[in-house]
Amino acid sequence: MEMFILVYICFAVKFNLVLSLSPEDYPTLGSKKAPRLLPKNILKTVFDYQEAQNYTVFLYKQDHGEVYAGGTNFVLRLNTTSFQIIEKHDLNTTGSLECEEDPCQNVITVIEELNDGVFVCGTNGHRPQCWTLPSSPNSSPQSSDGSEISPVLYSQNFLSLAVEGDLYAAAPFDRNGRSLQFRRTAGRRTRVSMYNNWVSEPTFIGSSWVKRENDPDNEKIYVFFREKNSDTNPEADHWISRVARVCKVDEGGSKRFFQNMWTTFIKARLVCGFPEESLYLNRLQDIYVLHDRNWNNTRVYAIFTSNWNSTAVCIYTIGMIEDVFEKSTFKGYNKTIPTPRPGHCIKNSRTIPLATVSVVKDHPEMAGWVHSVHYNTPFYVSSYNYTKITVDQVRGADNSVYNVLLLATDSGKIHKVLEAGPKPVIILETQPLSRSTILSIKLDSKKRKLVVGFPDSIKTMDLQRCEYGSSCQDCVLAQDPYCSWSTDMFQCTASALGNIQNVMTGNPNICPSRDSKLRHRREAQTSPFAHNVSLGVPFYLSCPVDSYHAEYRWKNGHHHSPCLQMRSQCLHLIPNMTQDDYGTYECESQEQGYSKVVTAYLLKAQDIPEPRMEEHSLNNASQPVARPWLTLGLLSAALQLWHL
Structure with missing residues (x-):
């Protein structure tokens, strides 16, 4: 052992070896907490932007086979079959604006379907503007004021939601981010705003309208956000995650009290973590709402991060959220709860009694917390930094329906995760060519594709790609x-x-x-790779990793030895060839009791001079190899093993 370490050190010095491995990119073998497969070239580029974008937003019209993509100064209308441009709208800044930043740009931030049309908004050189795109190609977009809908800067926090011809949005008024509120800003219903004391320095994450087919007047708009924690304890997290709701029929209060203000706004804390250990992930990052015909079963999938560099996915149901809103007491309110209950939907909100609205005004937070479906633990905890989530429902070969989470990381990867009861199964991870930031993702559940927006292009991921081996x-x-x-x-x-x-x-x-x-x-008919090897030379064998959930070992007769993992290869090192080292070697994987021979070698004696050393990159190897192991790639592996 000492001899071949010294040999490695000598060669490392001689060839000025530079270690370039990234172990975090390759999971440890046998770990079920990591992706099972890392297939390459799984993302297909379908559209290249002429210039790189700082921000993009999609509107996916699945029934029409179209996607609208908004960037800097433009909105593209593309078909979802070939992603060819159907129409392009140039939306440059309007008028002679004085921008503090040069050049003066209009970054499109909002695209929504509104009143049977497409409604878009942008920063418009720090003076937000909106446009209704024409249905006729010969017509010009109609413009309107975009304040309270689009942010002044695309980097500011904002959100938007279109519901039955009404637009709900949250956007700050100015460059300083002031007056960030969730409002109903446009449409047939009354414009309604928040009371300033309801939230503290909020970061809005997402919103959703949950339909109730037989009870439309009791439908709610749910808002997910995080806000500044009022707990000043140094050990407390700076943020607290929330879910709030307002009634769709809320038109504000009477002329005497709370006119044009939400009369039904109430909020509760979203809990994701380990309650029994008082350990929580408090920073909500993204949400996806998977709707169900029974509104109680509508599921909310949420990504949380923590101050200890972990990311988690917690799952909630609207029924569980409603249970807290309908049954919990109001935090800080010690009197008898008035009737109707604060937050209850009244068709004419202007008739809600003053006592009920006063509780909403001064005590909008529920004392009870909203726990996740799995209560004592998140559905999935990972060291990967997830930033975006969408969820698809898939009908399997057994006619059962399964939920599949599609999670985007901060380094541009996509993880495909199965919700298999209480435990996740990380099916695979994409391997993009670059670490570009993912700006947006949209699911096409009909075509079984995920559409991913990068700064330079739009790519698609075929969710039905089934290259899982030949058995x-x-x-x-x-x-x-x-x-x-x-x-x-x-x-x-x-x-x-x-x-x-x-x-x-x-x-x-x-x-x-x-x-x-x-x-x-077939395995019996496959001949092992034969190699003639001289006595006294160091040698190595490798085989590709088919599954990171499997365990690998090398077999030579009755002798078994573990593999040395190097990136996506499983290695067997022979420091010094002896007579006992000749024979047949099989690289065997085992997963859930299923064993298979991945590759096999036959090493035969040959009394020839030691072969000239050649450099071999394991990172680019797609086929099993056998080589003298005094190469730069294997020097790296041995040095890393030595340091361990």
């Missing part, structure tokens, strides 16, 4: 509800009723025995 067992182990094993086509393909699939557990024993016999027959 039924490999396909089933993936636990991907989009994919199943076809006994007719004898391949892993898009899910279809009657195909073989085991989404919840991935147990490969469901595969028919005849497929296993065919696989073993």
Whole structure:
């Protein structure tokens, strides 16, 4: 052991070795908390911007097969089949504006469907402006004031939501971010604002309208945000995450009290963490609302971060949120709760009694907290820094419906995560060519694609890509509800009723025995890679990692040895070839009781001079290799192993 470490050190000095590995990019073998696969080239570029964008926003009209993409000074209308431009709207800054920043730009921040049209807003050189895009290509967009809808700077916090011809939005009035409130700003209903004392330095994350088919007058608009924590304890987190609601029918109070102010605004704390340990992730980052015909079962998926560099996904239902709003006491209010209950929807809000509105005005926070579905623990805790989330519902080959989370990281990767009961299964991770920031993501559930906005392009991810190996067992182990094993086509393909699939557990024993016999027959017919190796030389073998959830080992006769993982390769190092080292070597993976030989080698003796050293990059190796291991790549591996 000491001898080959010294050899490595000598060669490292001689060749001025520079370590360039990024271990965090490659999961540890056998870990179920990491992505199972890291396929490359999974994101396909479908549209390139002429210039890089600082901010983009999408409106995805799935039923029309169109997507609207807003950038700096433009809105593009693209078809979702070929992503060719159908129409382009140039929306440069209007008039002669004096901007403190040069050049004076109009960054599009809002695109919503409003009153059967497309409504867009932008920063407009620090004087926000909105436009209604014409349905006729020969017409010009109609403009209107964009204050309270678009921020002054695209980097400021804001959100928007269109509901039945009304526009709800939150945007600051000026460059300093003042008067950031959630308002109903345009539409058929009355313009309504917040009371200033209801929130403290808020950061709005998202909002959603939850329909009630048989009770439209009791429908709510839910707002998710984080705000400054009133607890000044140095150990307390600076932020507290919240969910608030207002009634869709809220028109504000009477002329005497709370006119044009929400009369139904109430809020509660969102809890994500480990309550029994008083350990919480308090910084809400993004949300996705998965609607259900039964509004009680509508699910809210939320990303939280913490001050200890962890990210978590917690799941809530609207029924659980409503339970807190309807049954909890009001924080700081010790009197009898008036009737109607504060926050209750009244068709004519101007008739709500003063006593009820006063509780909303002075005590809008609930004493009870909203806990997640899994209560004592988040659904998923990770060291990856997730920034965006969307969720798809997939009908599997067994006709059951499964939820799949699509999570974007801060380094431009997408994780495909199965909600398999209380535990997540991280199916795969994209491997983009660059670490570009993901600006926006939209799901096309009909075409089973994820549309991803980068600064330089729009890319798509085919969610039905089923390259999980050539056997039924490999396909089933993936636990991907989009994919199943076809006994007719004898391949892993898009899910279809009657195909073989085991989404919840991935147990490969469901595969028919005849497929296993065919696989073993193919393996038996495959000759190992033969190599002639001289005595006394160092040598290494490698095989590609098919699954990071599997465990790997090398077999040489009756001798077993663990693999040395280097990025996406599993290595076996032979410091000094002896007679005992010759023979057949098999790289074997094992996952959920299923074993397979990934690759095999036959090392034979050859009494020839030691071969000339050649540099070999394991990072670019797609095929199994056997090499003298005094190469720059293996020097890196051994030095890292030595330091461990």
